[in-house]
Amino acid sequence: MRPKIVLVWFKRDLRIVDHAPLTAAVATGLPVLPLYVVEPDYWQLSTSSQRHWSFIHDSLIQLRESLTAIGQSLVIRVGQVPSVLQDLMADYDVQGIYAHEETGHLWTYARDLEVLDFCRHHGISIHDFPHGGVVRRLRSRDGWSRLRQDRISQTPLPAPTALLPLSAIDNGQIPAKDDSLFKNRISGKTQKGGRRAGLAIVQSFIHQRANRYLKSISSPRYGPDFSARLSPHLAWGTLSEREVVHRFQEGISALPPRDFGRRGLAAVLTRLSWRSHFMQKLEDQPDLENTSMHSFYDGIRPQDDQTQISLSAWQDGQTGYPIIDACMRCLAETGWLPFRMRAMLVSFASYHLWLDWRLTAPHMARLFTDYEPGIHYSQFQMQSGVTGINTMRVYNPVKQSYDHDPEGWLIRQYCPELAHLPLEWVHEPHLMPPLLASEFNFETGRDYPMPIVDNQTAMREAKNKMAAIRKQAGFDQEAASVFQRLGSRNRPRQGAKKRQAKPNAQQQLDLF
Ligand SMILES: Cc1cc2nc3c(=O)[nH]c(=O)nc-3n(C[C@H](O)[C@H](O)[C@H](O)COP(=O)(O)OP(=O)(O)OC[C@H]3O[C@@H](n4cnc5c(N)ncnc54)[C@H](O)[C@@H]3O)c2cc1C
The missing domain is CATH 3.40.50.620 (HUPs)
Known part of the structure; x- marks a missing residue:
């Protein structure tokens, strides 16, 4: 029997x-x-x-x-x-x-x-x-936050202590990392998996890194060490959202009231609620993977002769915008980018290059170690301006480059062809006077691409196209129904920026 x-x-x-x-x-x-x-x-x-x-x-x-x-x-x-x-x-x-x-x-x-x-x-x-804060068969977004809160505040379950062994079962082999089953190869590094690595990250964040979190979160230089770096562990479930919340709450209680670490831990707790919020959208509308939230935006970016050229330049980090190219190459090499840089890459593809988000989302999904469909598609739609319920945000890559990579650190790291240029020209090498460029044996178009589009023209045209869609009859009614279905009921908190401890580049995370 x-x-x-x-x-x-x-x-x-x-x-x-x-x-x-x-x-x-x-x-x-x-x-x-x-x-x-x-x-x-x-x-x-x-x-x-x-x-x-x-x-x-x-x-x-x-x-x-x-x-x-x-x-x-x-x-x-x-x-x-x-x-x-x-x-x-x-x-x-x-x-x-x-x-x-x-x-x-x-x-x-x-x-x-x-x-x-x-x-x-x-x-x-x-x-x-149920898993994390996502609620299946949710009737209405009203009250969702409370449902999530009730669930997350319950004490995490301990591991079972004993399982009855099954006699004579073949446990099977775990296929090797390079098994041909896994079609899409990525040549860069991958963050270490496994629960032990996840727990070590939680500990190092609470005890060593949280106090520098807010200052570093958007920095391509310091973000890799001072961001929480929990995302792949949450995406593949080596840690549960609830246990991280509980550990961080204990971490907050153990710190003095004005400690910077408290603010860092509290900021991650807020982001963990965003995590559930974005995943809830996909749970409520499973076709978000291939349908724009607001239907008026669904077919606005048709494919043409330029599409493949633009897509390849963006994917390969060859757009002629050093910060864009450095971010894309960094992502390919390490599997991670700070939120702002992810958003900027999508904004550039969707607005400057006018590429449909459905063409670009799979590429970044493959590269992110933390690929989580609920967050990924909701964010892709949001950063491409197709939700109808979020403020449109077109990132100016040149401004972002000066603001967030002021020393050209990321650019020099990932665009070696620009590494020897003076800082003054690293963000916009095509503006370098030819005589000076020749002193550095550098020529735009030969050593590094010319910008694929003109920055100001591309941003203006994109904003005009988006504005024209918003003016169409019926737009607001549909936006209201998207909000009813998927919108956050929390208002963003207004507040002055808090002073933060300065990042210390010597304190690094052992991730790979
Ligand atoms: C276009 C785009 C695609 C994205 N795709 C993914 C994805 O596939 N998987 C993924 O985990 N995150 C995704 N994010 C959200 C965010 O960038 C990452 O969660 C974050 O950078 C991961 O690093 P961290 O663990 O150090 O996060 P921290 O900033 O330290 O935050 C802690 C945790 O909160 C959650 N979180 C943080 N920011 C967000 C956010 N904006 N929305 C939802 N949850 C958030 C994550 O689980 C994260 O691990 C995407 C963002 C954009 C703009």
């Missing part, structure tokens, strides 16, 4: 602490089969990349260690989930599947429906548990 078991399906929740499905599965008293499925079709998507897998790979090794320590190793299978389940059912009588709800893209949504169908057909019960 096949032994009765329950199955815990791990997806973007690669931990055993604060894992409600695992806790509930253990409470059934039946043996638990902890399963992770590598789904080849998912890894062929234009948004998936080997960089994501590299982070997951590290995390699965540690998840397996923690599960083995309490009695049953993680079981790894490669294939489509229904056929993996079918195979397991040959040996086990699966009584139920326990999993977190996933706010993913349309592919995972369709896969979840298929699994649901399969389970219904075979009489297997599915037990879904």
